[in-house]
Structure formats: structure tokens, C-alpha cells
Amino acid sequence: MAADRKDIHNSDVPVLCRSCEARHRGMCGVLEPEQLVALAKATHKARHEPGTELIGESTKIQSYANVMRGVVKLTKVLEDGRQQVVGLQFAPDFLGRLFGYENAVAAEAASTVELCVVPKRALEGLIAENPALEHRLMQQTLRELDEARDWMVTLGRKSAQEKLASFLYLLATHSDPVADLKAGARFELPLTRADIGDFLGLTLETVSRQISKLRQLGVIEVTHNRQVEVPDLKRLQALCG
Template identity: 45%
Template sequence: MTAHQTVPPATVQCDYCVVRHKAICAALSEQELSDFNRIARQRKIPAGRTITNTGDAAIAFANIISGVIKLTKTLPDGRQQIVGLQFPPDFLGRIFAEESPYNAEAATDVVLCAFPRDGFEAMLRRYPGLEHRLFQNTLDELDAAREWMLLLGRKSAREKVATFLHMIARRAGALGCSHVPDMNQARFTLPLTRSDTADYLGLTLETVSRQITNLKKNGIIELTDTREIVVPDMAALEEAAGE
């Protein structure tokens, strides 16, 4: 994460942070949070901007406050594969690594709570609760990766697309999107283009478009435009996902 890739930082106000009780800093006491606030800076990154490239020096980490980040790996021939998506309140960066292991790009406008590597790693040593929370996040990411292996290896095209939409719908609140009062419904904006969605799911663009159209015809989703999705019945979407 390099300084020239973001707008000038603003001092963080932890008390007003929307992910205060969800991010790794939820493990901190008020005094510990005050120490954390001294090293944290808020950064705003526009959609499409690169945050870090594979091999960049790991000089900073961040909590995601709003927006979506896509993680990619580049093959020797220049092709890229989306290997992950990060949402609020996920943690961006690889602790104790010298270099970034992936490319990170803002899929939407993103707000980060960023902190320098040296200061953050010192806090990890000082506050065991923070280290434990980070370890738990790592295990959660491992579980999610295993679930994604199941999707890529065993699910049909329809199930893959439905699973992707279900995942976005479940995290719509953290994305700053609106939920319908009935918690079995959701409304959100897709953070990826259909081309990127196809890349992420290991499908062709035509297949993704066809499956989205089929889900719409079956009344499982509604489209207000190409990227605005309404889910009238989350249970029906979950069933379509093969969950």
C-alpha cells in the first residue's frame, strides 16, 4: 500500500467509525483504542485505483471501512485472476510479510483505516487481544477459501452465480447498501462488472449473463439496472445457490 495511491489522509475518529465493533480493533479497550488512533489514518481511494501490486513492500495495513476491494494474481503471461474479494470490516495486508503477495484494487470507491506496518506490529506484540482477533480473522478467511473451493469444483453455473449474489446480499449492510425492512429481502449494487464476475466464478461472460437472466425470469432476483439487484426472498436465492 503506497502513499501516492491515496488522497491525503485524515485523522481517524474511532468513536464514530462504522466498523468500530466489527473490525479487528473491536478487541481493544478505550485506552488501547486511543493508542491505535494515534497511528491510524483514513484514506479514500476511487474505484479502479490500484492499492498495492504483487511484490510491493508491505509498509502499511488497513481495515476496510466502506467499499469493496478485489485481490488478483498475475500469471507469467500477463493474465490476471481474481482470487478474492474483501468487504467491510475485512483486514487488508499480510502481517509480518516483507512484500505484498497479491494485487489489490478498489472495485468500488473505498475508504480505509490505514496504519503503518511498524506501528501496527508493535501494537500486536503489546496487546494480545488484537493479535487473537487478527488470528481469528485469518481462520475465517481460510474457512471462506475452502467454501470457495467447493463452489469452483462442484457447483453448477446457476449455483455459482446464485452463491455469488447471496454472498453479496449477506454483506450488503457492511457495504453501505440498503436492506429492505424484511430481513429476508435485500437490495444492493454489484461491486464487480459481469466480466469480472465471470473471471471470479470461472465462467464465461455469456454464461454469467444467461444465469442472471434466468434467475430474474424465475423471480429469484429483480434488476433495476445492470448492476442494481433486489432479492425479494433470500431463502429462494439460498436454495438456488445449493446451500
């Protein structure tokens, strides 16, 4: 009987939402089927290839998005044109500055990315009617703040090897949030080695040297230059400092 009720409940959920792997872990996890239906009427899926600009820095906010699949690179550009990678987003992260007027950072598809895009007015209207949704988005924002503070420690205090290990561990665990630490992980590097160096405050040569060291230690295996396999996540975690 319980299974039947669950099937009936799921039948009320929009097809777009049923196919979303990030729904239950993301902002939509707190919405009832009728609320998902209302939201789905205003949303659309968008697929972007690597290198596509998703958000321009200092542009007016007109929509938000939920990351359904892939990796998004957040950047800021200095006046002289130099670019700094300031963060990465994964499913089911929320993309956009909630209740803001202007985007504070630029966003680019670091890999093939799928987004669920919702107009600013539609989402903010739903938030006004649903305290649970506002609470969920606040939780996600605070989690990102905690991760940003942890990353400040990585950049300020860790060695080059610890920085790279922390970066790879971040990718491994976000690519598969329920990964078993004793088991392995496989993922594709969403950034070039130059971008990794930019993100970690390391030179391109140092990044390449540290990747080679981790390969020699048997902590990682790299194929086709971008495909990374971690045989034992606990070994990688131990090198994160």
C-alpha cells in the same frame, strides 16, 4: 447510571473510531479506549474510487488497513498478463499480509472504498503488547481461510447457476451482515460481468445468461445494469447448492 458510564467510556474513544461502523466487528473491537487513542495517532482514513490500485502484487508491505466501507477486489496476475480474481473483502476485513515482507496479491477498489490505514510498524508493535488483538486478527485470518475453502467447493463442484447464486448471496450477506433471510437485500454489483466470470470460472455469456434466468425466476431484480435487489434471501440461498 450504566448509560452514563457508557457515555463517559465512549467520550474517550477517538472521533475517527466513533464514526467507524466496522470497529466493533473488526480488529479494533478488542481495544480499550486508551489503546484506540494510541492507534488513532498513527492511522489515517483514505477514500478510493472504483478501479484504484490499493496494493501492488509483490510490493514491499509498508502498511495495513481495515476496510471500513466498500468492496476490495484481490487479484493475481500470471506471467502472460492474464488476471485472476482470487477474493473479495468487505468491512471489517483486514487488508494486508500480517508480519509479511511482500504482498502476495494485488488489491483494487471494486467499489468506492474507505480504509483505515495504519503503518506496519505501529500495528505490529501494538500486537506485541496486546494478545487479544493478535487473537482477533488470527480469528479473522482463519475465517478468511474457511471462506476460501468453501469457495473452492463452489468453483469445483457447483453448476453455473449455483455459482452465480452463491456469489450474489455472498454480496447480499456481506453488504448487510445482520440481514434477515426472510427479508430482502439491495446492493450494487462491485464487479463487471467479465470480472464475475473470471471470479467464478464462467464465460461472460454464461454469466449474462444466468443473471437473466434468475431474473425470470423472480429471485433477483436488476436495475441500471449494476443495482441488484433480492426480494427473498431464502430463495436465493436455496439455489446456492
